[in-house]
Structure formats: C-alpha cells, structure tokens
Amino acid sequence: MFKKDFVWGAATSSYQIEGAAYEDGKGLNIWDMFCQKDGAIYEGHNGDVACDHYRRYKDDVALMKELGLKAYRFSISWARIMPDGTGEVNQKGLEFYNNLINELIANGITPFITLFHWELPLELHKRGGWLNPDSPDWFAEYAKVVVENFSDRVKHFITFNEPQVFIGFGCITGTHAPGLKMSLSEIIPMAHNVLIAHGKAVKAMRAIAGDLQIGFAPCGTFPYPETESLENIAIARKEAFTVTDDERWFWSVSWWSDPVVLGKYPKDGLQIFGKYLPEGYEKDLETIKQPIDFYGQNIYHGFAVKADKNCELEVIKRYEGYPRNSFGWAITPEALKWGAKFLYERYMLPIYITENGLSCHDVISLDGKVHDPNRIDFLNRYLLCLREAADEGADVAGYFQWSLMDNFEWAAGYSERFGLVYVNFVTQERIIKDSGYWYREVIESNGENL
Numbered sequence: 001m002f003k004k005d006f007v008w009g010a011a012t013s014s015y016q017i018e019g020a021a022y023e024d025g026k027g028l029n030i031w032d033m034f035c036q037k038d039g040a041i042y043e044g045h046n047g048d049v050a051c052d053h054y055r056r057y058k059d060d061v062a063l064m065k066e067l068g069l070k071a072y073r074f075s076i077s078w079a080r081i082m083p084d085g086t087g088e089v090n091q092k093g094l095e096f097y098n099n100l101i102n103e104l105i106a107n108g109i110t111p112f113i114t115l116f117h118w119e120l121p122l123e124l125h126k127r128g129g130w131l132n133p134d135s136p137d138w139f140a141e142y143a144k145v146v147v148e149n150f151s152d153r154v155k156h157f158i159t160f161n162e163p164q165v166f167i168g169f170g171c172i173t174g175t176h177a178p179g180l181k182m183s184l185s186e187i188i189p190m191a192h193n194v195l196i197a198h199g200k201a202v203k204a205m206r207a208i209a210g211d212l213q214i215g216f217a218p219c220g221t222f223p224y225p226e227t228e229s230l231e232n233i234a235i236a237r238k239e240a241f242t243v244t245d246d247e248r249w250f251w252s253v254s255w256w257s258d259p260v261v262l263g264k265y266p267k268d269g270l271q272i273f274g275k276y277l278p279e280g281y282e283k284d285l286e287t288i289k290q291p292i293d294f295y296g297q298n299i300y301h302g303f304a305v306k307a308d309k310n311c312e313l314e315v316i317k318r319y320e321g322y323p324r325n326s327f328g329w330a331i332t333p334e335a336l337k338w339g340a341k342f343l344y345e346r347y348m349l350p351i352y353i354t355e356n357g358l359s360c361h362d363v364i365s366l367d368g369k370v371h372d373p374n375r376i377d378f379l380n381r382y383l384l385c386l387r388e389a390a391d392e393g394a395d396v397a398g399y400f401q402w403s404l405m406d407n408f409e410w411a412a413g414y415s416e417r418f419g420l421v422y423v424n425f426v427t428q429e430r431i432i433k434d435s436g437y438w439y440r441e442v443i444e445s446n447g448e449n450l
C-alpha cells in the first residue's frame with residue numbers, strides 16, 4: 001500500500017513549457033542559443049513559445065486541480081530571475097513565480113521547486129559554465145535568491161535534475177545544449193563542481209530557512225532480476241551501483257549520488273576516473289555531503305539481469321518486438337520496483353520518483369478526445385511495481401508523473417508527447433487525455449484501484 005500521505009504529482013521544467021523566452025527582462029540561457037543551431041533540434045523547433053505557460057499558468061493550475069494533483073514539480077528558469085546568472089535580480093521574473101506559487105497554494109497543490117533543470121544562463125556559460133571553479137558559488141547565490149523569495153510558501157526544493165544528462169548529453173555527446181564534446185579531464189572536474197554546487201546550495205538554503213525539505217534528482221537505468229532468486233537480486237543490486245569503464249559511465253547512479261549522500265565517490269569509479277579529479281578533492285566531499293531530506297530519482301526504464309552459473313552478471317538480451325515507447329525506450333516496470341528498493345537500501349532516505357512516464361505519438365480522435373490506453377497501461381504497470389517496493393519495505397514517499405502536459409522534448413522538439421494533458425502547439429488548446437482522468441482516480445484512491 002502507498003502511505004496515507006503519499007505525494008501524487010506531475011512534473012515539468014521551465015524551458016520545456018514556459019515560452020516567453022525574450023520577455024520581461026529574462027536573460028538568455030544555453031537552450032535559447034542551442035536551439036538556433038542548424039540541425040540541433042528536430043525540425044528546427046525551439047522553446048520560444050513552448051506551452052506558453054508563462055501567460056497561461058492560471059489555466060494550467062486549473063487543469064492540475066481537475067486532475068486532482070496533490071503536488072506539482074516545476075523548475076525555475078535561472079536567467080528569468082537572474083538575467084546574468086549572478087548579481088541583478090529581475091523582479092518581473094520573481095513576480096511570475098510568485099504568482100504561480102500563490103495560484104498553486106490557492107488550489108491546494110503543494111509546489112516542489114527544482115532549481116536547475118538544464119538551463120544554464122548564457123552569461124555563465126561564457127565564463128566557462130560548470131568548469132569554472134566559481135560555478136558552485138554562482139549556484140549557491142541563485143539558490144539563496146530563490147529561497148529568500150519563495151520559502152515562506154514553498155518548503156520542498158530539489159537542487160539538480162539529472163546531472164547525468166546535462167553533463168553527458170550537453171558536454172560529452174554534444175546532442176544537448178551547450179553542444180560540446182569534452183574530454184574526461186574536463187568532464188570529471190566539471191561534474192565535481194556540480195556536486196560542490198549542490199552542497200553549497202543546500203548550505204545556503206538552510207541558512208535562510210530551517211524548515212525546508214531538500215532533495216536531489218538524478219536519473220538511472222535500473223537493472224532488475226530476471227526472476228527473483230537471491231542470486232539474481234544480488235547481481236542486480238551490484239550492477240545498479242557499478243561504475244562502468246565505457247561510454248555508459250555517465251549514467252551511473254553511484255558516481256553522482258554516493259558523494260551527495262554518503263560523502264565519498266564509489267571505489268570502482270575512483271579506480272577509473274580518480275586521476276581526473278582535482279587535487280585535494282577529498283576536502284570538497286564534506287561540502288558535497290550535506291544532510292538532505294529525500295532522495296529523488298527519475299526512472300523510465302531498466303534491463304533484466306541474472307546470475308550465470310559462476311554467479312557473474314548476465315544481461316538478458318531483449319527479445320524481438322519488445323515493448324517500447326515512441327522514443328524506443330524499453331518498457332520495463334520492474335525497474336521502478338527494484339530502483340526504489342535498491343536506492344532505499346543504499347541511501348536510507350525517503351524515495352520520491354521525481355519523473356516517470358511514457359512518450360507516445362498521441363492524436364486527437366474524431367470524438368475530440370485523446371485516447372491513450374498505452375500510457376494508462378504503462379503507468380498502471382509501473383505504479384503496481386512501485387507499490388510492491390513500498391509493500392516490501394522501501395520508504396516510497398511520492399511519485400511525479402512526467403509530464404503534466406506535452407512539451408518541448410529537447411533535441412526531439414515537439415515530436416514526442418509525454419503529457420497527461422495534450423497540447424496543440426499551434427492553437428495552445430489543452431485536452432486532458434484519458435490517462436489524465438485515469439490518474440485522477442489513482443490519486444483519489446491512493447493507488448488502491450491499481
């Protein structure tokens with residue numbers, strides 16, 4: 001069973017929904033620029049207008065209310081409230097978020113704020129971005145402004161969303177902003193700065209408000225046991241926290257989360273990447289390991305493993321025609337169960353699934369509705385698995401479906417739809433999909449109807 005006070009929510013991020021990219025004093029960020037690069041984004045799409053949420057936030061909160069959401073996770077556009085990333089604060093930017101927060105609270109919806117969902121202010125990028133040793137202080141300054149302005153009403157904060165992705169895709173493969181391909185000798189110190197930034201921000205936030213609930217939201221692809229034998233479970237657990245010596249390393253959970261929660265880098269990771277860490281990195285671990293109140297994890301998929309006859313890892317090959325979302329990601333509900341269990345065992349913090357959902361190529365049917373049985377089936381299967389994790393002792397505190405509404409899916413532009421609410425990007429009309437109505441019933445019954 002889910003706990004009585006289980007947090008049922010949905011999530012979005014600023015660049016993906018707000019639009020108003022050049023308005024009311026907002027500064028530019030790396031995504032504003034990256035989208036202008038030829039061939040970077042599917043059919044040249046960009047987030048200039050996106051879901052026009054900046055203007056339509058009241059209607060969107062009304063939709064959240066109709067969906068029965070208990071909580072809404074959104075991110076702040078750093079450059080909207082601090083156009084240069086540091087220094088001057090843009091009052092119009094603060095006003096937008098103040099209005100949004102007030103509207104949420106007036107409708108009984110708890111706000112969860114993510115500080116950084118990939119939109120580094122362009123001015124900070126010009127100063128070297130996360131490679132600059134001052135970047136943790138920039139981030140702490142920004143966190144301070146956010147908490148000074150909103151913590152009278154908002155108590156839940158998440159520092160970073162998916163550092164794996166904004167470093168991995170942004171600076172290793174170059175498929176996301178800022179579109180760089182850097183070497184490990186730059187990437188590892190950069191990732192280290194992001195972790196210090198997390199720690200410094202948590203400290204700065206706590207110095208202002210003593211009653212905050214602060215977390216971290218990395219992502220992970222979770223191995224799960226093919227069958228639940230003790231050997232298979234042990235192999236899956238080990239693999240979940242192994243740092244690999246290949247291009248998959250940046251998806252690692254432990255490289256990013258062990259320093260934050262346990263105050264150390266994982267041993268296997270250190271053997272491979274330790275030589276790239278800055279000299280004296282050990283002393284930063286004290287800053288990085290700030291007490292946090294919950295552990296957020298974005299989980300979309302995983303892979304089945306088993307122990308072979310020597311008790312070594314065997315990854316089960318996917319069968320032909322296995323279920324996939326429209327992106328091609330495998331549909332593997334067990335990843336949610338075992339992800340939540342393994343994370344709780346290792347980090348001993350309440351677990352929030354901070355993102356999970358299905359992209360489909362949804363259409364409006366002749367009856368004017370959006371029928372998305374695949375998404376309902378996906379969510380049903382994943383939530384059943386999450387409930388099993390809770391039944392088996394993991395402290396599962398909440399679940400945020402990705403995403404409240406269809407939005408700008410980064411390099412895939414508007415071609416992938418994850419929403420509970422369909423958005424017509426030409427007219428900005430919104431239609432609650434069948435899955436949205438279904439999710440409302442899940443929330444109403446606290447997951448008993450699954």
Ligand code: IFM
Pocket residue numbers: 013016162298355402409410418
């Ligand atoms: O849309 C993204 C989100 O911004 C970060 N996590 C994964 C989602 C789906 O790709």
